[in-house]
Every structure is written in C-alpha cells, then in structure tokens.
Amino acid sequence: MIRWTFFIALGLWLLVLVGLKLLIAPPIPASVLTLYLVMTTVAIVLFVMANEDRWRAFQAPLRAVFEGRVPRFVQAAVLIALPVLVMGAAYLRLAPTHDAPFEPRVVHPEPPSGFNLKGKRISVSGLKNPLRTDGPELAARIAEGKNIYYRNCFFCHGDSLAGDGHFAGVFRPIPANFRDVGTLSMLQESYVFWRVATGGSGLPKGATPWNSAMPVWQDFLSEDEIWKVVLYIYAGSGSTPRTWEEGTHAGHQ
Numbered sequence: 001m002i003r004w005t006f007f008i009a010l011g012l013w014l015l016v017l018v019g020l021k022l023l024i025a026p027p028i029p030a031s032v033l034t035l036y037l038v039m040t041t042v043a044i045v046l047f048v049m050a051n052e053d054r055w056r057a058f059q060a061p062l063r064a065v066f067e068g069r070v071p072r073f074v075q076a077a078v079l080i081a082l083p084v085l086v087m088g089a090a091y092l093r094l095a096p097t098h099d100a101p102f103e104p105r106v107v108h109p110e111p112p113s114g115f116n117l118k119g120k121r122i123s124v125s126g127l128k129n130p131l132r133t134d135g136p137e138l139a140a141r142i143a144e145g146k147n148i149y150y151r152n153c154f155f156c157h158g159d160s161l162a163g164d165g166h167f168a169g170v171f172r173p174i175p176a177n178f179r180d181v182g183t184l185s186m187l188q189e190s191y192v193f194w195r196v197a198t199g200g201s202g203l204p205k206g207a208t209p210w211n212s213a214m215p216v217w218q219d220f221l222s223e224d225e226i227w228k229v230v231l232y233i234y235a236g237s238g239s240t241p242r243t244w245e246e247g248t249h250a251g252h253q
C-alpha cells in the first residue's frame, strides 16, 4: 500500500477538485475553490510527511522521473505535460468569455429631491397625492384613473395590472407588475408620481444602464390625470401606498 502513496495522494487531490467542481451547486467562486485546494494540499502533504516511509514512498516516483530511472518516453511525457498543464490553466483563466458583462440594475433608484413638471418645479419630499381624500369623490377619481389607465397604460402594464400587456414581451426591462408586492406597496405615491411623470428617461444617471420603455407621461397627461391614474393603479392592484410617516425616505430598495 505504502508503495502507492504518491498516486493515492494525487488521486485524492484530484477527487477533491472534481468533487468541489461538480457536486456543489451553484458553483463556488474560484477564490474559495483555490482556498479549499490549498487546504487539501497542505493536509495531504502533512499526512504524507508525518511518516518517514510514506514520505520516501511519496518521493520515489518523482525521483525516478527526474533522475532518469524510468523509460525516456515517460520522462519526456512528464516534462512536456507539466508546462502544458500550467499553460492550459493560465489560458483558461485569461481567455475572454462570450457572456454579456454583468450589469447590476437598481429597480427602485433613489428619486431626486425635485423634478420639473411642465416647467413647474415639484418637490418629491413630503409630496402627497392631493386627490387622495376620504370623501365620496374618491371613487369617482379612481374611476377616471381607470379610464386613463385603459387608454394609456394597459398596452404595457396589462389588463390585470400584472405587467403583461400586449407589448410587454418586447421590452427589457419588462413593464412593472403592479400586483407584485415589491412595487407599488413598497413605494410612496410621490415616488410613483415621479416615475409616471418623467418615465424611463427621467431615471437618475446612477440608475443606468437603463433602457426602460416607460413613456414620459407629463407630455401627454395633466398633473391631475397623473394623480388619478396613480390612485387607480393602487386601487386596481389592491396595493396601499407607503406613507411619509413610516419613514422619511421616498420608496427605494
């Protein structure tokens, strides 16, 4: 058994490498893999060196190759294989991949403190929906908002406000799904008003790269109409807006 120390150690090392590569999902990062392999190497070497006979047996095949006590072709094969392995590993590390570069995307960027609406300066902080009142007029406003929604928004945001309108499939990012708890319920109405009024092109530079197809609605709707459609998308999707009392930050995640 001890005669085979070198090959057992090598086999064990390769087994650990293959196991870490193939059995763990999702794949572990290369730096962690290197760390584990270094620990494996140290453990194996320590184990081998702890015993004199084992250490000698471990060195024997290496000595045989480097001191020329094996057939020429074996020596040649080892001497060629070693640099080729190192070159191969270096190449795999440096070779360019065809994957698109990773582009982190902030879905809800921090809104600006204010923005221009038809030439008027609007301050986002503390802004409330002036049409959200307790009286009976609210239902009529929501109904008007629904009308506005089906004339302008449902093509993209969908019949049931789930972001699955007729055109939704061709846009990247896809239109927002208002039934998703991660959208409207997390946001204040001032934030939603800002997003609707300034659309994809109103997004701050920090939130790029963006190709949002969301139109700039202040070019097509009045301020009141925007507030009404905001009322509707909350009511229609069964969401409740976050209020300023819950936190001073406009909705962002």
Ligand code: HEC
Pocket (backbone or CB within 6 Å): 107, 108, 148, 149, 152, 153, 154, 155, 156, 157, 167, 171, 173, 174, 175, 176, 182, 183, 184, 192, 195, 196, 212, 213, 214, 215, 217, 229, 230, 233
């Ligand atoms: C041409 C397609 C299109 C139309 C029409 C459209 N939107 Fe959008 N909308 C988008 C896209 C695309 C996004 C970006 C989704 C994202 O950022 O992930 C978006 C985002 C939004 C957001 C931001 C949601 C969030 O979670 O930050 C709101 C609010 C919104 N739209 C409301 C509306 C309203 C109201 C209308 C109608 C007045 C409308 N949209 C019409 C495509 C559209």
